[in-house]
Amino acid sequence: MGGVPPPPPAASPSPSPPSNKRRTVRLFWKEAQSVNRSLPSQKSVWSDIDEVKIETDRFISLFELKSKEAPMKKQQSEKRNELRVLDMKRSNAINIGLTIFPPPRTIKSAIINMDERALTKEQIEKLLTMIPTEEEVSSIQDASQESPDVALGSAEQFLLTLSSISELEARLNLWAFKLDYDLLEKEVAESLQDLRDAIDEIQKNKTLKLILATLRSIGNLLNNTKVKGFDITYLSKVPEVKDTQQKQTLLHHVTQCVLDKFPDSSDLYSELGSLTRCSRSDFDVLESTLGNLEKRCKNSWDYLKQIAKHESKAAFRERLSEFLISRAQRIITLNVLHRRLINRFNGMLLYFGTSPKTIETITVQGFARLISEFALEYKTSRDRVLSQKRKKNVKDKRNRTRGKMITETRKFSATEDQMKQKQMESVLRPTDIQVEKRTRSRSNRARMSTDSVSSPAAPPVMSPSDDMTDQIMEQLVKTATQAPNNRSAPVSRRKRSRNAQRKSLRRTLKGGLTDEEKAVIMGKY
Incomplete structure (x- = not known):
């Protein structure tokens, strides 16, 4: 009770990595450090994961570094067969420039004749940076005379070819000016x-x-x-x-x-x-x-x-x-x-x-x-101002027609022809006169005939309908004599059926056939 806690158990020794004498690819990582060494109860992800067994031989063979000594020796033996006089930087610059040039044997004639088909403007500017100096030419010639059996390097051979052209720098500068001027x-x-x-x-x-x-x-x-x-x-x-x-x-x-x-x-x-x-x-x-x-x-x-x-x-x-x-x-x-x-x-x-x-x-x-x-x-x-004006005009137009029926707008207002049509209908259909029905029975016809024979002719009496007839006639004459107006829209008419004379089968079966129709049908059969 209240005593000093027992010391923590000693950590088990970590397994030593397998010895590897072959050179392999290294992983340059940093070792994970403890977050707080003073707290032994602090855990990390590395304490929760277990060791994974892998195939050591397989991975060592996959990531083994191979030696490249043999190819280097081969290249050195090949390079010894060429005579090199220039320093490495100058030689590399010339060799890189040679990749954009035509064969050296055609360059000399192209420069002398200023042949624009053989060399471009960029190639001429590159040649201006590769013009050999007198010291380089003399050193290359001396080395060639001392070792006539050894071939010159590509860079040395190219500079020796350029040095054989008379007034090389003057020719290249004049040619470059000729090509640059037009542009x-x-x-x-x-x-x-x-x-x-x-x-x-x-x-x-x-x-x-x-x-x-x-x-x-x-x-x-x-x-x-x-x-x-x-x-x-x-x-x-x-x-x-x-x-x-x-x-x-x-x-x-x-x-x-x-x-x-x-x-x-x-x-x-x-x-x-x-x-x-x-x-x-x-x-x-x-x-x-x-x-x-x-x-x-x-x-x-x-x-x-x-x-x-x-x-x-x-x-x-x-x-x-x-x-x-x-x-x-x-x-x-x-x-x-x-x-x-x-x-x-x-x-x-x-x-x-x-x-x-x-x-x-x-x-x-x-x-x-x-x-x-x-x-x-x-x-x-x-x-922006024009766009605002257009939006304002559209808004004002909507406000003018807001709260109105569609028939009250100008687009749907009644035209002059429609007004005349309504006036004609009101004249043809008066509300104060009722049309009496006439019977066409034989008794009425006989009565009318006897009355006309027995009674003398009476003078004509003007009825209110005569005034209405005169008004209708005047309106009809005015409408007929008026010049035709170009209608804004054609009058829609109902399309007639092609078989206008064809009778309905339902009506025929319901009403039956007359004796004449039956005789015609029976005569055909």
Whole structure:
């Protein structure tokens, strides 16, 4: 009672893992630690699971690491048969580049003749990085003379082939300029064309002027001023300003006002396609591209002079010189167009009231992006306002017909022809006159005949029905002589049966046959 508890039983020794002398795949895990060593009663999942017996030989054979010494020795013995002079990094770079080239025997003739079918632009740029230096060529030649019986490595043999081409670097640079020029000229020309069209779009756009005029009026009212214009860069802040009552943006109110005052205005964004393309072009890069083209064209003249010393084909030299002359003229034209368009762009900024100091900080791409993003915001706001107006019109139309019967609406109102038809029916069916039934018996006929013979003819007496007859006749004449109207809908008529003369069998059996019908039937049989 109250004594010290007995010590816990000693833990049974864990079974030692089976010895394995063969190398196997290792599992790089961390050993699980006890959560709280001070509490012996603390349990874990590892104490609840039992040891599982596995086939040791099978798993060791499956995950055994095999030695790779024999293949390495074989590769080393094969590599000894090649003569290697270059360092490992340079040799590997050349061997990787050789995978994208045609056979080395065709590369030399393709470079000399500038054959575009044999080498592409990317392959020429790769060759420019693989041009051998004088030290590499001399070391390869010396090693080849010392060991003439040993074949050169693929990288050394390729560099030796390139070194045999006269003016290799000049030929590759001139060829690369020839291939690059058309693509670069197209990019520059398209950007300049977009800039010219964008300037015309902005200056001639009527919707943009209406928006600026509306925004100026609202701004003068809110600021209690009367300015003639504002900085065009303020358009980027218009979607951020909100009113204090409805929490709608200033752009929303400007759009609503423009639509109310000028319903024929456009969405602005669809009319600024060239400006949107200008917002994606970097004109600083375009200017550097023009400068790079001019520099490369001048260097190509020097390359042509170097090649002409070793080139015996006069036609080849003339073709290259004509190419460089035409490209030089086109580069000069592009520079003139670029300078004039930039001046025109600065004039457009002055047209919108931008100060000359601010013009120096505004780029073509930045201004085009500003107007393009505002146009997109205006288009989105315009679509939203038009959608709200359509919903409001539908709601008002429903409210006008709410609580009315369907026959009271305009669609189901009585037409003029229907009114005349109702008037005719009221005339033909008077309620104050009752039609007497006439008997057609023989006694009445005889009585009428004797009365007509014995009594003298009496004068005619006008009855109230005569006035009604005259009214009916007048209405019939008016209806008959009236010009026919085009009916909005055709009169629906009941479709007649094909067998209109056919009699019902049920009625025949119920009523029986006459003597004549019986005689006809019996005569047939």
